Amino acid sequence: MTMADPWWWPYAMIVVAGWLATDVWRWLGVLFSGRLREDSELMVFIRSVATALVAGVISKLVLFPAGALETAPVALRLAAAVTGFAAFLAFGQRVIVGVLAAEVVLIGGWLLLGAG
């Protein structure tokens, strides 16, 4: 933001470059999903693409995080994520168990490293 911008400029940016640029994909998704049946082969394919994409978001968040998580070593972040997922699978696929296990490893490891 430069000083020369009028006061409404950030708002215009949020509506055009933010809201429209994001929601247009959601609307296109609704229109393209048209009469697709959820058990069709095309649908299996689209779900694969969407799932792979979200999985890509996950590994980026762990390996290349923004902000404070950066200061934790990458091995610790990986260990926390893997432990969390293993605990999730081991204890009847309860999400909360996985999340808590990962946090224990992350914070515990962080404290140990800081102390050591």
Next chain:
Amino acid sequence: MRSAVSIPALILTAAFVGYAGLARESGLTLDQTLLMTGLVWALPSIVVLTGAITGGMGMISAGLAVALASVRLMPMTMALMPLLRVEGKTKRWHLLIASHFVAVTAWVFAMRNVQDLPREARLPFFLGFGASLTGFVFCMTGIAYVMVGSLPPMVAGGLFMLTPVYFLCSLWGASRISADKAAMLAGLVLGPVFFRLAPGLDLLLTGLVGGTLAYLATRLSRRGWR
């Protein structure tokens, strides 16, 4: 249902509490931060837009950058809508409104949970879930903007770690057939690779390449070569 809603809501809130700090440091006002949260409703796009506004980027290039960060919402919406729709009854504009709530957290939660509901109940459930999730996170972002100056790095780091682990567990829980699980593994591996090779286009490529490989491999094992 209350317990089901609280876990994704808390985790997403934690992520937005982290964002509120970034927005404040970037010089966005409280109303701009909240407008962005409510209108855009997809954290990666919000972060890109924040950078674009503070970096003095033009509207066209900022719009393109945000659009690129949001393409992923299209296949996600396409995958979810057939689950929410009642054939011949659901009006399209209802789905258009519901689609605004499609973002990774709500999507993962809905893919995992709506299948247990009768078809007629799914769209109302998703609308109610999406609206309350957005409303709750919206309020908490505002509170965090006002109250949080800066968190100790370990607390902030712990908050940021919640999101990927939550996604990891619920994405696995949401997968119904082998193609979903194969796609998840492919995406986990390819995500960082494409991030190195083609930053900016990485998520799109991860989805297309990983999803196609997973689909073809599992289709082969299901049906053979034909």
